[in-house]
Amino acid sequence: MILHKLILFALIIVSCNALAQQKHTEPTSPYWEITNRKSIVWDITKEKRLPHKENIEMAGKNVASIIYYKIDENKKLSITKDVIFPQLRTYNKSNEPDWKKYRxxxxxxxxxxIAPSIAYKNKIIVPSTVDSVEIGGMLTFYHTPVEDLQIIKTIYPSMEDRYIVERWEIKNVSQVIKELSISNCKLKQSEVGYKGEYTFEMFSDASEQLNLSPGTSYSFPVYYGATLNKEKTINFDFRKAEQQRKDFLSTMQNNLVLETPDKTINTLFYFSKIRASESIFNSSMGLVHSPGGGNYYVGIWANDQVEYSGPFFPYLGYQTGNIAAYNTYIHFQKNIPADTTAIAYAFEVDGNFKMDHLDRGDAAMIAYGASHYALASGNQKTASELWPLISWSLEYCHNHRNASGAVLSESDEMEGRIATGTANLSTSTLYYGGLKYGIRLAEEQNMKDLAKTYKARLSAMKNVINDYFGATLEGLETYKYFDENKHLRHWICLPLSMGITSRKKGTIDALLGKLWTENGVLVEFKHETNTDSTTFWDRATLYALQGVMKVGETDRGFKKLRSFSEKRLLGDHVPYVVEAYPENNMKHLSAESALYCRxxxxxxxxxxxxSFNKIKITPSLPKTWDHLKLQDIALFGQKTDILLSRDLKRLRLKVICNEKIIFDESIKPNTELSIILPAKN
Structure with a gap:
């Protein structure tokens, strides 16, 4: 009897844990739907999960804005616009801590x-409830008609100037002429900062009297901008700003175009190109890419910009992105330490603050990101210019290893949020990746002896990753993150991403099993508290999915990619991948979107x-797909298309460069191929 009760109790515990884990991993039904307009729409008229809060970030070269919006249980909309002018550095307030200077x-x-006022027949038209919300590089709210007048608000940033626009469209949905009166709004606030007098201006620009015919509409702007020292150079022009935004979106639509049978992945890939590419700002360093998220502007980091987004832009072929990446690498190169100390991990606030108090393994990040960028650019001149940074980073890593050969660092890119020991897997694996691309760059520059040295170091580092970091955790043959580490960590995915397969099965089981939740990979899995663990950083999930696919486990990776993509694009916080939770409350940091595309x-x-004209490709298709097209890839600056289609148990691979077929064969899935692109004209 006692034994029976013990067994029953154990079953109850297991069942409860299973239910808790199921609740933790099963996605909720989508909020949003994909349209045929390169956008997603949330139908509020059918929504039962209210109230609901959301936010989305948008940016141009001189402005960023996080739009917070809430829809209550009565479908009433409220919006708050956090408008950020990154280049205008302010004085700290007397009641703020000193660290605020970095933000x-x-x-x-x-x-x-504070809004314009629209009057009709002695009534103020209040656009309060909404029927739907649409996102497609701009944010649009469709209000429920009032007095047969529908108001549609569309928010977008100027891509060049220091303002954002909220365009109001009034649409007459009746059969009679509507005589309207509009009262404009105006607000000015000034303060003194490091560059002089900053003036925030909010104002609308509508006709005061208006006769609106049936079926017609009238649009006017509300501007949220800033001027410096009462400058007169800013031309607040909502039509020009809208066209600039549309031109930018057109570039994102036409470069690096993904077409698969899966609309969710296609759309999130397109959206990810938008977010990865819009967060580029004018600075004293030239154009630079920055993370955003309300905290990180007009600054560069060794992980986000050097490692994540920089290597992506050569494939996208977005010249502004390539310039921003190059400027980042050059700025780090200018700041190589004269002694044996670690390189700074970031240059914040227009490059004015060098962050060099912590070695996060940044030399490894730089070696990997800069070498990949230089090689993918297909440009000998660029590679030669960046070689001092790449070679210094590789030497720094080689000279800072422990007795077992693992690269030493005080932390990793999580900057002490969680223990990393004195030598962690991330730093050593990124160094391995830097050596891989460094070898190829050295060979391209006819540095044969150095390439031979790097090859020996690459082989040794692969052994270190397998022998020093290799471990059995939770019954799985995978990696410990550092020597004393006893729990599964998110960054065990990195060896897969670098193509290291010796502990492939256990690592994938850990990532897609023990560590996986509906929000992707957890930072850490502790068996005794697994149902309470909620901390995740999308960057690790994105690397994990990349790595699982790279080592040939396509179907396992695709299943998780599909559910994760639906969560991020169509779920309760959209439409981009995010930074982290609970920290910063899942802000849409930019470089993570580049990782999604990768x-x-x-x-x-x-x-x-x-090399500068040769690629390695190891293609595969999920079993539910019959084709994949990735078109207008800027491979070494040449327009290239990669077309995959299913050919019974094989794949048909066609590669087209500058409209000429250079490869067209039937291959086995996951076959590694080397393809030489024709010489540039």
Whole structure:
């Protein structure tokens, strides 16, 4: 009897844990739907899960804005615009801590209580409830008609100037002429900062009297901008700003175009190109890419910019992105230490603050990201210019290893949020990746002896990764993150991403099993508290999915990629991948979106540059797909298409460069191929 009760109790515990884990991993039904307009729409008229809060970030070269919106249980909309002017550095306030100087952007938060007023027949038209919301590089709210007048608000940034626009469209949906009166709004606030007098301006620009015919509409702007020292150079022009935004979106639509049978992945890939590419700002360093998220602007980091986004832009062929990446690498190169100390991990606030108090393994990040970028650019001149940074980073890693050969660092890119020991897997694996691309760059520059040295170091580092970090955790043959580590960690995915397969099965089981939740991979799995663990950083999930695909486990990776993509694109916080939770509350940091695209390019297709005109490709298809097209890839600056289709148990691979077929054969899935592109004209 006692034994029976013990067994029953154990079954109850197991059942409860299973239910808790199931609740933790099963996605909720989508909020949003994909349209045929390169957008997603949320139908509020059918929504039962209210109230609901959301936010989305948008940016141009001189402005960023996080739009917070809430829809209550009565479908009433409220909006707050956090408008950030990154280049206008402010003075710290007397009641703020000193560290605030690193986030000292001129910014204003404006609610929708300050707005234009529209009058019709002695009534003020209040656009409160909404029927739907649409996102497609701009954010649009479709209000429920009032007095047969529908108001549609569309928010977008100027891509060049220091303002964002909220365009109001009034649409007459009746059969009679509507005589309207509009009262414009205006707000000015000034303060003194490091560059002089900053003035925030909010104002609308509508006709005061208007006769609106049936079926017609009238549009006018509300501007949220800033001027410096009462400058007159800013031309607030919502039509020009809208066209600039549309031109930018057109570039994102036409470069690096993914077509698969899966609309969710296609759309999130397109959206990811938008977010990865819009967060580029004018700075004293030239154009630079920055993370965003309300905290990180007009600055560069060794992980986000050097490692994540920089190597992506050569494939996208977005010249602004390539310039920003190059400027980042050059700025780090200018700041190589004269002694044996670690390189700075970031240059914040317009490059004014060098962050060099912590070695996060940044030399390894730089070696990997800069060498990949230089090789993928297909440009001998660029490679020669960046070689001092790449070679210094590789030497720094080689000279800072422990007795077992693992690369030493004080932390990793999580900067002490969680223990990393004195030598962690991330730093050593990124160094391995830097050596891989460094070998190819050295060979391209006819540095044969150095390439031979790097090859020996690459082989040794592969052994270190397998022998020093190799471990059995939770019954799985995978990696310990550092010597004393006893729990599964998210960054065990990195060896897969570098193509190291010796502990492939156990590592994939850990990533897609023990560590996996509906929000992707957890930072850490502790068996005794697994149902309570909630901390995740999307960057690790994105690397994990890339790595799983890269080593040939396409179907396992695709299943998780599909559910994760639906969560991020159509779920409760959209439409981009995020930074982290609970930290920063899942902000849409930019470089993570570049990592999403790299799941396809480097994961599913296995693309790697081998030289300035040769690629390695290891393509595969999920079993539910019959084709994949990745078109207008800027491979070494040449327009290239990669077309995959199913051919019974094989794949048909066609590669087209500058409209000429250079490869067209039937291959086995996951076959590694080297393809030489024709010489540039």
């Amino acid at each position: 000292a952007y001129f910014r204003k938060s404006i609610s929708d209580q 799941i396809i390019t480097e994961g599913l297709l296995g693309l790697e540059p081998l």
